[in-house]
Amino acid sequence: MLQRETDVAIIGGGPAGLAAAVEARNHGCDVLIIERDDSLGGILQQCIHPGFGLHEFDDELAGPEYAQRYIDVVENGGIDVLTNTMVLEITPTKDLYAISENGVINIISKSIVLAMGCRERTRGAIKIPGYRPTGVYTAGLAQRFVNIEGFMPGTEFVILGSGDIGMIMARRLTWEGATVHGVVEIQPYPSGLIRNKVQCLDDYNIPLYLSHTVVRVHGKDRVTGITISKVDENWKMIPGTEKFINCDTLLLSVGLIPENEITKKAGAALSRTNGPVVNQFLSTTINGIFACGNVLQVHDLVDNVAVEAKKAGKLAALYSKGVQVPTSMEKQIVRVSPGNGVGYVIPNVINLDVKEEFIEKAGSMRFSLRVRKPMQDIYIKMRSGQKELYKKFHRYVRPSEMIIFKIKESIKDFLEGLDIDTPIEVYVEPKNKQPGKRERD
Amino acid sequence: MLHDFAIIGAGVTGTAIARELSKYRLNVVVIEKLSDVATETSKANSGIVHAGYAAPEDSLKAEMNVLGNPLFDDICKELYIPFERVGSFVVGVAGDNFDFLEKELQNGLERGIPGIEIIKDVNLIKKMEPRITDDVEMVLHAPSAGIISPFGLAIALAESATINGVEFHYNSPVQNIEDMGNFYIIDCPTRSFQARHIVNAAGLFADEISRMAGDFSFTISPRKGEYLLLDKMEGFINHVLFPVPTKKSKGILVSPTIDGNIFLGPNAKDQESKIDNSTTIYGLEEVVQGGRKIVPSIPLKETITNFAGLRAVSDTNDFIIRASDNKPRLFHAAGIQSPGLSSCLAIAKRIIEIIKEGGVSLELKDNFYRSREKPIVFKELNWTERDQLIKEDPAFGNIVCRCETITEGEIVQSITRPNGARTVDGIKFRTRAGMGRCQGGFCTPKVIKILSRELDLEEDEIVKREARTKYFYGHTKDFRRHKDATA
Numbered sequence: 001m002l003q004r005e006t007d008v009a010i011i012g013g014g015p016a017g018l019a020a021a022v023e024a025r026n027h028g029c030d031v032l033i034i035e036r037d038d039s040l041g042g043i044l045q046q047c048i049h050p051g052f053g054l055h056e057f058d059d060e061l062a063g064p065e066y067a068q069r070y071i072d073v074v075e076n077g078g079i080d081v082l083t084n085t086m087v088l089e090i091t092p093t094k095d096l097y098a099i100s101e102n103g104v105i106n107i108i109s110k111s112i113v114l115a116m117g118c119r120e121r122t123r124g125a126i127k128i129p130g131y132r133p134t135g136v137y138t139a140g141l142a143q144r145f146v147n148i149e150g151f152m153p154g155t156e157f158v159i160l161g162s163g164d165i166g167m168i169m170a171r172r173l174t175w176e177g178a179t180v181h182g183v184v185e186i187q188p189y190p191s192g193l194i195r196n197k198v199q200c201l202d203d204y205n206i207p208l209y210l211s212h213t214v215v216r217v218h219g220k221d222r223v224t225g226i227t228i229s230k231v232d233e234n235w236k237m238i239p240g241t242e243k244f245i246n247c248d249t250l251l252l253s254v255g256l257i258p259e260n261e262i263t264k265k266a267g268a269a270l271s272r273t274n275g276p277v278v279n280q281f282l283s284t285t286i287n288g289i290f291a292c293g294n295v296l297q298v299h300d301l302v303d304n305v306a307v308e309a310k311k312a313g314k315l316a317a318l319y320s321k322g323v324q325v326p327t328s329m330e331k332q333i334v335r336v337s338p339g340n341g342v343g344y345v346i347p348n349v350i351n352l353d354v355k356e357e358f359i360e361k362a363g364s365m366r367f368s369l370r371v372r373k374p375m376q377d378i379y380i381k382m383r384s385g386q387k388e389l390y391k392k393f394h395r396y397v398r399p400s401e402m403i404i405f406k407i408k409e410s411i412k413d414f415l416e417g418l419d420i421d422t423p424i425e426v427y428v429e430p431k432n433k434q435p436g437k438r439e440r441d
Numbered sequence: 442m443l444h445d446f447a448i449i450g451a452g453v454t455g456t457a458i459a460r461e462l463s464k465y466r467l468n469v470v471v472i473e474k475l476s477d478v479a480t481e482t483s484k485a486n487s488g489i490v491h492a493g494y495a496a497p498e499d500s501l502k503a504e505m506n507v508l509g510n511p512l513f514d515d516i517c518k519e520l521y522i523p524f525e526r527v528g529s530f531v532v533g534v535a536g537d538n539f540d541f542l543e544k545e546l547q548n549g550l551e552r553g554i555p556g557i558e559i560i561k562d563v564n565l566i567k568k569m570e571p572r573i574t575d576d577v578e579m580v581l582h583a584p585s586a587g588i589i590s591p592f593g594l595a596i597a598l599a600e601s602a603t604i605n606g607v608e609f610h611y612n613s614p615v616q617n618i619e620d621m622g623n624f625y626i627i628d629c630p631t632r633s634f635q636a637r638h639i640v641n642a643a644g645l646f647a648d649e650i651s652r653m654a655g656d657f658s659f660t661i662s663p664r665k666g667e668y669l670l671l672d673k674m675e676g677f678i679n680h681v682l683f684p685v686p687t688k689k690s691k692g693i694l695v696s697p698t699i700d701g702n703i704f705l706g707p708n709a710k711d712q713e714s715k716i717d718n719s720t721t722i723y724g725l726e727e728v729v730q731g732g733r734k735i736v737p738s739i740p741l742k743e744t745i746t747n748f749a750g751l752r753a754v755s756d757t758n759d760f761i762i763r764a765s766d767n768k769p770r771l772f773h774a775a776g777i778q779s780p781g782l783s784s785c786l787a788i789a790k791r792i793i794e795i796i797k798e799g800g801v802s803l804e805l806k807d808n809f810y811r812s813r814e815k816p817i818v819f820k821e822l823n824w825t826e827r828d829q830l831i832k833e834d835p836a837f838g839n840i841v842c843r844c845e846t847i848t849e850g851e852i853v854q855s856i857t858r859p860n861g862a863r864t865v866d867g868i869k870f871r872t873r874a875g876m877g878r879c880q881g882g883f884c885t886p887k888v889i890k891i892l893s894r895e896l897d898l899e900e901d902e903i904v905k906r907e908a909r910t911k912y913f914y915g916h917t918k919d920f921r922r923h924k925d926a927t928a
Contacts, residue, residue: 086840099827101836102838104828123880127669131719138882150917150918153912155920216722221906221907221909222911
C-alpha cells in the first residue's frame, strides 16, 4: 500500500478544490489534490457555455476556461495532484484511503478539505410514475453525452425542471439540431437564474410550463412521450389538465444534492442541506476537516464557490500549522437557524469562544442562505432573541440566487453580543409588515 | 441440432430447472424472449424467501414453499449468492383479525416451520423492531423467512447451468411450436430450435406457449405490483414486515433488501395487459399509505426509484407443475406467482421427478460442477486485499459506479463470466453499477464505454435491454448534418 503525507489534503479537483488548494498553498502549506477524474476542473469541463468568472476574473469565461485559469496556478504553484484517484474513506482518525490503478493509497494529512461537489436528483427521487425506458436522463448526464462524449441522447426533448443545467441544455440541444418541446416546472416561477431563462429559453422560443409537472412517462423500451399536468399550490396534479407531448427523451433538472458518502463515513454531522454541519470557520464537527463548495451547499455561481473555498483553504492551512481552529462540535456554540422564508443558512453554528488573535486571522464573518420563494420588497434580518444583528432591504429575492452577507461591525463585538442559550435566527420580513412603519402609514 | 430439453423462459423458475437438468447427461437449451435472465416477473418482486405458513392448505404453493425454503442455504453457499434469514413479522394492529394470525401460526406449526411463534410482548416487539408502528399489538414471527436478490439468484443459477453445458439464447421470443412426433420444432424470429422435450417456464406467457404446443388447459393473467425503493439505511428495519393479509395478496410490506436498501410494496391490481409494467400515481400512493401503516416514520425522501412487476396468476390461482395432459414431452412450471421465488428450487426438483415419472431416463453426470468462481466484490474486501487485487489487475483501481463502489474490474468480470452481461442492465443486475442513489447518472457513460470495448461494438450500438433501448442517436455533428440535409 502506498503512503503519502501532506499538510492539506483536498478531496476533489473541481472549482472548490482548486480554489482551496491555491489558497492553502499561498499560506505556505504542502497541498495534495485528489481527483477521481482524469483531469482537474470537475463539472466545469462539461460546462462549455460562457458566464463563469464575472466576479472572480472580471471576464466572461466558458467553464473549461475558468477551470484552466486555476489549473495553471496549481500546476505552476507546486501543488501535488493525484488524478484518476478516488477517495473511498476518511477514518474517524482522519486517515484517507484512496484507490487508483496503482493500488490503494493511504494519505496522512494534517487537515482535510471536503470539495467533492454535488450530484443530480433523479427520477426516482421525485417519483415520476410510468414505464422505465431508455431516454430518461439527468440534464448533467445529457450534457456529458453531448459536450464530452459527442453523442446525441435524443432528438425530441422535454425537460423537467427549470434548474440552470436544464435550461442551458435546452439551448445546447437546440443548437445541435434537436427539438426541445418545453421545459416543465412544478413551481410557479423558474428555479434557475433569470439570465438563463432569458438567454436559453426565451431567445429560442422554448415554452416554459410553470406550475406543471410530468405525471407519466410513456414507452416501454424507449420514451415515446410524456404526459404533463398542471399542479395546484400543493403540487398535486389538477385532473383534466393533462397534456401529452410526443418526445423520445426526457431530461431531468430537478435539483442537486451534496455528495456526502465520505462525509458520513468520516462521522461528520450532516445539516438539512445534506452537507456537513459547519461553523463560521467552515470546520465540520470533526477537528481539521473543512468543507466548501457544492458539497456544503449548492451554489448559484462558481464565483461564490471560489470565495467560500478560499476561506476553507486558508483555515485548513492555518490548522495544519498548528492553529487551533474551533470545530462546530465544541461547547461554546450557538445554532444559526433559518426562520420565516429562509431555506437554510450557512454557517449552521457559530463558535463563541474564539481567541482574539484568531479572529483577525480567520477573516470576515460571512453568511449565505437561500430564500424559499421569490419575494419583493423584503428585509433579510438576523436576530438573537430580540436583538437585531443584521438587516438589509432587498427589492427582489429568488430561491435561484444565493444571498450572501458579511457582518460589518467588529467580529469580536458581534460574538460578544451573542448568547449561548439563544439561537440566532435568519429570516425574511416583508417591508410593509413592520409594526412601526405601518402605524405611520 | 436436436436438444434433449428446451426450457422456455429464463426467470428464476427456468434457470433453476436449467441448473437441475444440467446435473444429467442431457443436451439442454434455454430460450428467452428478452435480453437476459430474470428480466420480467423475476426481476420486479419482493425478493423474499417466505417461511411457508401463508399459502392455502393442500396447495402446490404451500408444498413447494415449505420444501423450497430450506434449499436456499446450500445453494447460496455453493454459488456465492448473498442470502440472509432475517425473519418476518406479520404485524397485527388494533382492529386486525387476530384469529387469522392464530390460524397462520397453526398452519406454520403443522407444516413444521422452524421457530414460528406469536409474540404479544409489545416491549419485546419494539426491541426487535424499534420503528414498527406504535399500534402493534402482536406479531407472527417466522425466523426462517429470508431475503435474497431474485435476479442475483437467476444469474447465478444460469451461470452454473452454463458451466455445466446448458446453452442460453436471448432475444428469442417463441413464435410457433410444432410437434414432429418425437421432437418439437420451436420457431423464433432469427432461428429455430429442435428439442425432444419442452419445459414451459414462460411466466406470464406460459399459457401462450402451452397453446402453441397444442395444450389449452390453462390461462395466465397478470397482476401488477408496484414498489418504491429507498436508499440504503442499514439497520433502519430488521425484519420483513407484512400487514395482516387480504385475499388477493400478502399486502403492502416494508422490508430490507439483501443489499441494505428498504422497499415498500407491492400493491395488487389485476389487469389485461401482460406488457404494461408501468407505475401509476395512484398505485404509488397506495404503496406509501400501506407502508406507513407498518412503519410510520419511513423516510420517503430517501426514495431512489419506483418500479412495477407483473405476477403470473393461473386460472386455478395455484402453481401448475405437471406434465401436459394432452401433449407428450411437454412439462409445465406455470402460474408461478408468489411464493414463486421461495419455491423455485423445489419446483425444479419436482419437475425432474415428473420427467422421470414420465418414463424419461435421466443419467447423472459424474462431472457436475456444483460451484462457480466466486465473484469479486471489491467493496467487501479490506484495504490490504484491495491493494493486492489492484496490483494484480489495475482495472480494480478504477471506480465506475461511485454510489455502490463498483470497479471497472467487476464490470469486466460481469461481461466475461459464463453467461455474462451484454447490456447496460445486464451489468447493473450483475454488479449493482447504476443501482444506487444516482441511478446511473455518473456511471452510464463509463459502462457504455466498457461494454463497447469488451464486446467490440460501437458506443451507439450499446443497449439498455433489448434492441429498441439504444442510448444514442448518432454523433452530435453527424446529427446536425443529417437534419440539415433532410430539411
